[in-house]
Amino acid sequence: MGMKIEKDKDRLTSEVKAVATWAGARLVGIVPISVTDVSPKVFVGWNVQEYSMRATEVMSDAKSIVVMGYHVCDDILELAVRHGGHWVYPSYFPLAVLEETVGNYLERRGYKAIANPPLPQKQLAQLGGLGCYGKNSLIINPKYGPWIRLATVLTSADLIPDNPFTVDLCSECTDCIKACPVQALTPYRVDNRRCLVGIHLTDSQSFEKNDQWLQVEPKLSKNAHQMCTRCQKACRYGREEH
Numbered sequence: 001m002g003m004k005i006e007k008d009k010d011r012l013t014s015e016v017k018a019v020a021t022w023a024g025a026r027l028v029g030i031v032p033i034s035v036t037d038v039s040p041k042v043f044v045g046w047n048v049q050e051y052s053m054r055a056t057e058v059m060s061d062a063k064s065i066v067v068m069g070y071h072v073c074d075d076i077l078e079l080a081v082r083h084g085g086h087w088v089y090p091s092y093f094p095l096a097v098l099e100e101t102v103g104n105y106l107e108r109r110g111y112k113a114i115a116n117p118p119l120p121q122k123q124l125a126q127l128g129g130l131g132c133y134g135k136n137s138l139i140i141n142p143k144y145g146p147w148i149r150l151a152t153v154l155t156s157a158d159l160i161p162d163n164p165f166t167v168d169l170c171s172e173c174t175d176c177i178k179a180c181p182v183q184a185l186t187p188y189r190v191d192n193r194r195c196l197v198g199i200h201l202t203d204s205q206s207f208e209k210n211d212q213w214l215q216v217e218p219k220l221s222k223n224a225h226q227m228c229t230r231c232q233k234a235c236r237y238g239r240e241e242h
């Protein structure tokens, strides 16, 4: 009986990973709720101003989180487009596709699934084995560097966990910190009041009066600009793939 459950768990886990890969994920990891829900809560300071939720506060019988990495293969995917009063990011559309595909698959198998739950995705990516925190405060992977975007699905399915990523890829390097044009980085942390990505989104009028900033985040059309990529470009990991 126990062996059968293990075998079913094994099969469901492989199927979920195959579905995610088919939908376009380059990296997939499983994080058990028993691990996330004992990790410290994270303060999300930009716009949100509150501590992150626990997975079981989002779904009381949650068992696992599927965390997926989508590869940003070109700078043109770093777009921000103003649409009415909102900003949309075309490169985030594939993330929704990954989440919907995996979520629908789990639901068809009889489990609950919540796409893009309000959880700290970088922490989940490290716990799911996708990469480590880089000094640019992004998750970096040995092959793709920081050029991955994260998609997550919270589920009641009990899946086989992956090991956390424990290697420190940065070591003595500080290239991203030096590359930031507005000194928004200290090791492993970004100051969200300084980072140009946030300033452009919250105060585009003053942003567009600053010629130096406009060089870093060029306007591409009336409503679109490219987001700053300096702290990703500086990273020695993932250049070949980008």
Ligand code: B12
Binding pocket: 042, 043, 044, 045, 046, 078, 095, 118, 119, 120, 121, 122, 123, 133, 136, 137, 138, 139, 140, 146, 147, 148, 149, 150, 151, 187, 188, 189, 190, 191, 192, 195, 197, 198, 227, 231
């Ligand atoms: C708000 C937000 C922003 C804000 C604030 C960023 C921030 N504080 O991290 C702003 C607007 C500045 C921003 C900018 C960008 N963002 Co952003 N952002 C988010 C969002 C919505 C929440 C992140 C957050 O605030 N977390 C709270 C922080 C404090 O959490 P944390 O970093 O995990 O906290 C840990 C660290 O502080 C760590 N820590 C603290 N001290 C120390 C010391 C050491 C030694 C160590 C090791 C760790 C450590 O411990 C904490 C607990 O684990 C996430 C999506 C999500 N739901 O998670 C995307 C996300 C983090 N952003 C992302 C990206 C790509 C970007 C940009 C490149 C813009 C872009 N192209 O989209 C820039 C990069 C700026 C940068 N260098 O970080 C990706 C990151 C992918 C990756 N490879 O990691 C995410 C995951 C979105 C996604 N779906 O892919 N972002």
Ligand code: SF4
Binding pocket: 179, 180, 181, 182, 183, 184, 185, 190, 194, 195, 196, 197, 228, 229, 230, 231, 232
């Ligand atoms: S995205 Fe640009 S402004 Fe923001 S931390 Fe990275 S280099 Fe600095």
Ligand code: SF4
Binding pocket: 134, 135, 136, 140, 169, 170, 171, 173, 174, 175, 176, 177, 234, 235, 236, 237
């Ligand atoms: S540039 Fe260097 S310090 Fe920054 S994330 Fe990459 S390896 Fe780490």
